[in-house]
Amino acid sequence: MNFNFTLVGQLLAFILFVWFCMKYVWPPMLKILEEREKEIADGLNAASEGRRELEEASVRKEEILGEAKKEAADLVGQANQRANQLVEEAKTNAQEEAEKIKVSAQNDIEQSAKRAREELRSEVATLAIAGAEKILNSEIDEKKNSELIEELTKEL
Amino acid sequence: MAEKELNSDDFIKHHLQNLTFGQCSDGKWRFADGHINIGTDQKAHQETKEYTCNPKEMGFNAIHIDTMAMSLLLGGLFCFLFWSVARKASVTNPSKLQNAVEYAFDFVRTGVSDIFVPKGNKIIGPLALTTIAWVLLMNLMDLLPVDLIPWIANGFQSSTEYGWVHYFKVLPVADINAPAGMALGVAILIHYYSIKEKGVGGFISELTLQPLGKWAIPFNMIVEIPGFYAKQAALALRLYGNLFAGEMIFILIACLYIYSGELFQAGILSQSIMWGIVGILLQILWAVFHILIIALQAYVFMILTVVFLNQAHETHH
Numbered sequence: 447m448n449f450n451f452t453l454v455g456q457l458l459a460f461i462l463f464v465w466f467c468m469k470y471v472w473p474p475m476l477k478i479l480e481e482r483e484k485e486i487a488d489g490l491n492a493a494s495e496g497r498r499e500l501e502e503a504s505v506r507k508e509e510i511l512g513e514a515k516k517e518a519a520d521l522v523g524q525a526n527q528r529a530n531q532l533v534e535e536a537k538t539n540a541q542e543e544a545e546k547i548k549v550s551a552q553n554d555i556e557q558s559a560k561r562a563r564e565e566l567r568s569e570v571a572t573l574a575i576a577g578a579e580k581i582l583n584s585e586i587d588e589k590k591n592s593e594l595i596e597e598l599t600k601e602l
Numbered sequence: 603m604a605e606k607e608l609n610s611d612d613f614i615k616h617h618l619q620n621l622t623f624g625q626c627s628d629g630k631w632r633f634a635d636g637h638i639n640i641g642t643d644q645k646a647h648q649e650t651k652e653y654t655c656n657p658k659e660m661g662f663n664a665i666h667i668d669t670m671a672m673s674l675l676l677g678g679l680f681c682f683l684f685w686s687v688a689r690k691a692s693v694t695n696p697s698k699l700q701n702a703v704e705y706a707f708d709f710v711r712t713g714v715s716d717i718f719v720p721k722g723n724k725i726i727g728p729l730a731l732t733t734i735a736w737v738l739l740m741n742l743m744d745l746l747p748v749d750l751i752p753w754i755a756n757g758f759q760s761s762t763e764y765g766w767v768h769y770f771k772v773l774p775v776a777d778i779n780a781p782a783g784m785a786l787g788v789a790i791l792i793h794y795y796s797i798k799e800k801g802v803g804g805f806i807s808e809l810t811l812q813p814l815g816k817w818a819i820p821f822n823m824i825v826e827i828p829g830f831y832a833k834q835a836a837l838a839l840r841l842y843g844n845l846f847a848g849e850m851i852f853i854l855i856a857c858l859y860i861y862s863g864e865l866f867q868a869g870i871l872s873q874s875i876m877w878g879i880v881g882i883l884l885q886i887l888w889a890v891f892h893i894l895i896i897a898l899q900a901y902v903f904m905i906l907t908v909v910f911l912n913q914a915h916e917t918h919h
Contacts, residue, residue, distance in 0.1 A: 450660065450662050451664060452670060453783050454783070455779075456783025460732070463677045463681055467681065471681070475684070475687075475707045
């Protein structure tokens, strides 16, 4: 163990290196590590924020989906109702129409029958007169005869 | 070369000698040349009595060039490495080197914040980082073969020729001046913080008025003052002792190679090879074991530095 001036040299070298480290190494390294720590903390916060938003969004999605389903069901219900209504209306219309047609047809039939009866009656009257003329072939009080025939015609 | 007598005693002494530049006994400054040389060269040299400069005669007016060069080189390496990483460091996209440096940095930062209670101290962190990194790098030099640097400096050949690069202790911490220099720096800080936190009176009373109160001041001083300075001295001695011992074992293992070489020259080839292999195996084994001590001592030096500085801030006792 021979101490000599190397001791002082080593002390000065030590001070020099510590000073250098203190000035040029420690502060920037510390800064980097602290920035990284902050970055990581920010990242984690952002991640948890993102997760929270995702959860909210999925809840919101469920809500919207439920609403949409309900709306769709309502629409379908309404449409069904309206269809039924339309069918009912159509049915009623058709029945009314049918009724109308039936009524007018009956009217037609009645009128035709009436006409036919009139024609028949007049024809029968003519025929009866002709028949009577032929049967009697005599003088006939035309006045009395026509009264008779009037009566007959009315009875027909 | 064939005539040289390699003597393990000389070899060991030779390897415990630093490369010293200092004031010789004639008052001039030059490299010490009174080293222990090896083999026949030593005898020849002693006979000519050319050398007048023994490191033992230099006293304090000398400097160990090898210790200074290696420690400045390694400290500079540490500073440059960390500085170049810190300068271009990226928050989001760190390089592999940056990751490694950050790991070391964070290791020190957590270590310090676990022990060191006062907040906002700007010196303790860089101090701890510098001590562990510098000491670790210096300790690692222990793993370099003991003759590697002299061998390179000698033009990649072994030489027992007289010459000053011949002496080069590559391990700065096996020179007491290096750990003592650092411990001295720590001791200065311990005194500075003790006086700053407790005042001169508080600092002195801590060393004199306890454990037994003011009626036993001489006793208190006998108990407290050596304890206070012993731990600072022990900081240096612990590191020096551990690494010096490790280096010593490496030197002793290297002696096996000398023995192997002697057998080789004597023509006993099989034994020469055997001792060579034993040397290699022992060197590997010891190096593996010693890695533990290298890292551990660097860590211990840092932790103790932080602990002592924390104690300097503590007012209760």
